[in-house]
Amino acid sequence: MLTIFKLMWRNLVQGPSTEPFPFGETTTPERLRGKVAVDAKACTGCEVCISVCAGGALRQEERADGSGKDFYVWHNTCAFCGLCQEYCPTGAIRLTTDWSTVHLNQDKYTYREQVFIAHASCEQCSARMPRMPHGTIETIYGRTNPHLDTLYRLCPQCRREKAAIQLGANFHE
């Protein structure tokens, strides 16, 4: 019966437990799922993230001159679920801890990320191909060496030719 008065006295003595935000700082947990950011150098344009996105917030459009793709992330449909980060094979798309998303309604359609994913071109035959980022080579092979790097700067056709020549050279030795 008297517990409530004890509680009230304790509350008065301890003072407010209110966070000082928006007049002061607030804490952000380390693994908070905030706004999406794309690392253009690590993205290959495989579009796995687009097929798993819950809110349909991701879009990739091939540019007319074939130099690469425009990658759009519309924050107003992103559900911050993290599936894109989970399924991206190269770790290019990740969720930052930025939770401050307030904006005016007239900026609704411009509240987005836009990055340019450049295609690579083959060193030998200059054909257009998606880039192979460093991190992906490490994921596939467990380690990397200069030989693998030079190999993956060629398009698949040139790669096959080079590998066949090397195999043939080994046979003849």
Add this chain to the structure above:
Amino acid sequence: MSETLSYIFHLLIFPGGLFALLFGLLLKGIDRKVFARLQRRIGPPLLQPLFDVIKLGRKETLIPATAHKGMFRFAPVLGFMGAMVAAMFIPVPGVWDGAPGLGDMLMLLYLLPIPAVALILAGSSSSSPFGALGASREMILMFAYEIPLLVVLLTVALRVGYATGGVEFSLARVVEYQLAHGSFLLDPVMLPAFAAYLLFIPGTMGSVPFDLAEAETEILEGPLLEYSGPSLAMFQLMFALKMVVVTGLGVVLFFPGTLGTNPVVNLAWFCCKATGLMLVAVTLLRASTGRLRTDQTFRFYLKYPTGLAYAGLGLTWILG
């Protein structure tokens, strides 16, 4: 002529009118701030109710199409005027003698239910089912809490008039008697009456646990549901004035001590005592209890405050 002017001054500026309005809004602000601190929150600034009233004065008024427009507009004005006139009759010991030529305890007994009647009129004329529900609940509640008030007033009147063998209804005489013989708070014979009055305050103010007429989560603010703009501002002012009247009456009936002869000091002391009474009877209860149902409230009021009040009356009659 000068007496009429003086009465008009006392009605409009002090202690009714402007002073009571500002003090009432400050009381409400103190109530909200202490309530927040009791919950470990920071709470609004002290003058927040004043900002609320000013903001409400600038919004537009929307009246439902099926409401009775005249009564809809008139209800808040009626409540406001009743509360303001009632504020004039509270004597401030050492500063103002409560217009004994014009009215006394019985006058206050008639004026105090006017805000509640205004709420009932508001609820009934707003043509919304929530309003009607709130109005009927307020009617039931009025039956419950008016009886302890009447008996407590009778007890005090009997006690003050005992020496002359009758009852003394004039509030100025009550103040004089207590200044001469010691306040009733220190007198064990009057303690049941004080307890009954303490329980009467939350009922009449409509604060938890007896706020079922205006329950926000149940009947969407009841009689006040359809009000907006300046009419709602007038209701807020009416509640503020009623708080001043009810706590002021409590101070006058039970502990009107003065601190010397300086009127400013006496006024400040009166305000402090009224604030203290409000903190105990309204804020503390608000922070620690939940809402009671209609039948629970009615049963509670018929048992405890009425019983306590009658016990006080009996004690006073027998022991003087």
Add this chain to the structure above:
Amino acid sequence: MILKDRLKNMAARSPWLYRINAGSCNGCDVELATTALIPRYDVERLGCRYCGSPKHADIVLITGPLTTMVRDKVIRVYDEIPHPKVTVAVGICPISGGVFRDSHSVRGTLDEVIPVDINVPGCPPRPQAILEGVAKAMEIWKTRI
């Protein structure tokens, strides 16, 4: 004039909040209740207060995609809010349909039907983000009252 400006400044310090649930999954509504009621994110120190009736409201917080079943009712309740008012769309559902975008019962975004002022995307947005949204809405409210 000075008195008028003073009164206007005082009036701008007390916006009352009102929530409308336009078919939401209740995630954002839980966050709105959290922001207001728990001591950690007290919204009363900004002068705001949750009110129970649309007629008392100043800042309207709308959650949920505008489903076809609730569409007319939301418009009706919105019209009962007296001018001036500020509208805040909380969560991604009213802004763009959210995760329910191409569903059979969601026919468009909220601002095709109701003029929206501030967006607070998130699913659900963090209480601090909602507080930011309310603070920004208060700035707009100051110019309208």
